[in-house]
Amino acid sequence: MSGGILEGDRNMGLIRAQLRRQRVLAGMNQDEFGKRTNYSASTVSAVETGTRAMDTPFAARADEVLETGGLFVSLLELARRDGQPRWFRPWLDAERAADQLRCYQPTLVPGLLQTEAYARAVIRCDDKLTDAQVEQRLAARMDRQSILNKDEPPQFVVVLDEIVIRRVDEAFHQALADQVHRLIELAERPNISIHIVPADIAIHVSLTGPFILAKTADGGWVGNLENQLGGIVVDKDDALATLLSRWETVRNEALSRRQSTELMKEVVKSWT
Structure with missing residues (x-):
């Protein structure tokens, strides 16, 4: 199982990096992004640093706010599969x-x-x-x-x-x-x-x-x-x-x- 865990961790790290990149490109800090997605700034920080797992509702809200066309939901589904x-x-x-x-x-x-x-x-x-x-x-x-x-x-x-x-x-x-x-x-x-x-x-x-x-x-x-x-x-x-x-x-x-x-x-x- 360790191979799946490592692969899943790596993919989730890439998703977190992409989330930070898209947020910055949209000109939002964590506090503003949190307000737009109905999450606290501390939750946004925890997701981006990996201390809290990104779930489907968070990914869906990120897609809506950042207008990424379902990107994060799709990436999350792939990462979860690869993490198995x-x-x-x-x-x-x-x-x-x-x-x-x-x-x-x-x-x-x-x-x-x-x-x-x-x-x-x-x-x-x-x-x-x-x-x-x-x-x-x-x-x-x-x-x-x-x-x-x-x-x-x-x-x-x-x-x-x-x-x-x-x-x-x-x-x-x-x-x-x-x-x-x-x-x-x-x-x-x-x-x-x-x-x-x-x-x-x-x-x-x-x-x-x-x-x-x-x-x-x-x-x-x-x-x-x-x-x-x-x-x-x-x-x-x-x-x-x-x-x-x-x-x-x-x-x-x-x-x-x-x-x-x-x-x-x-x-x-x-x-x-």
């Missing part, structure tokens, strides 16, 4: 093009459904990342979620083990409570279905690890497997057939959509 590990980039392309997504996670809320606080806590578990790299990865993860808000979003079916919504300690309590509330809200969308495998199902075939499947408009499937060293993009027919079979098995072990929502509500209620 090389093995992950084909999956990102498949994810964006998918009309169906099927995800099983035995340990964590999937990245596409994570709140900012939950995602930051998960990313910070990697103690090799600097604060700036954490924020860069966080921004990229939040940006990925935009596929669920498209005019024609993919159908996203998620299966989680019950432990995912119960793994909590005192320091993580509020972040998980907010995360489960978010899952309940998302489950109300017609294109998102969340199912819980109850804790009394002690053993099932998919406990060996998480996976996600994407179905594209042409009817083909692509899979992604996560592991401690990164992940594997799966596109071979026999491997995909195995994952699709595993999906059917674990989906059948899970509660219905309504039952899963009720269980999530009970979990949150038990904490209050």
Whole structure:
């Protein structure tokens, strides 16, 4: 992953330099630019120096004020893609093009459904990342979620083990409570279905690890497997057939959509 981080850092540095250049060419100091974009001068300074990650709303406002025709939004999207590990980039392309997504996670809320606080806590578990790299990865993860808000979003079916919504300690309590509330809200969308495998199902075939499947408009499937060293993009027919079979098995072990929502509500209620 270090190669992706270095490449992403370099590209983000070029974007920050271009932002400063365009701002100066427009005859604006940081204070004036901040007023025009509805950000404080300190925020503008933090973005330009890299102590705060540039996000899509900031890039969009910069494009409007500097009249750059979407330049910064486009550069930011490219930088985020290049900042991802090389093995992950084909999956990102498949994810964006998918009309169906099927995800099983035995340990964590999937990245596409994570709140900012939950995602930051998960990313910070990697103690090799600097604060700036954490924020860069966080921004990229939040940006990925935009596929669920498209005019024609993919159908996203998620299966989680019950432990995912119960793994909590005192320091993580509020972040998980907010995360489960978010899952309940998302489950109300017609294109998102969340199912819980109850804790009394002690053993099932998919406990060996998480996976996600994407179905594209042409009817083909692509899979992604996560592991401690990164992940594997799966596109071979026999491997995909195995994952699709595993999906059917674990989906059948899970509660219905309504039952899963009720269980999530009970979990949150038990904490209050």
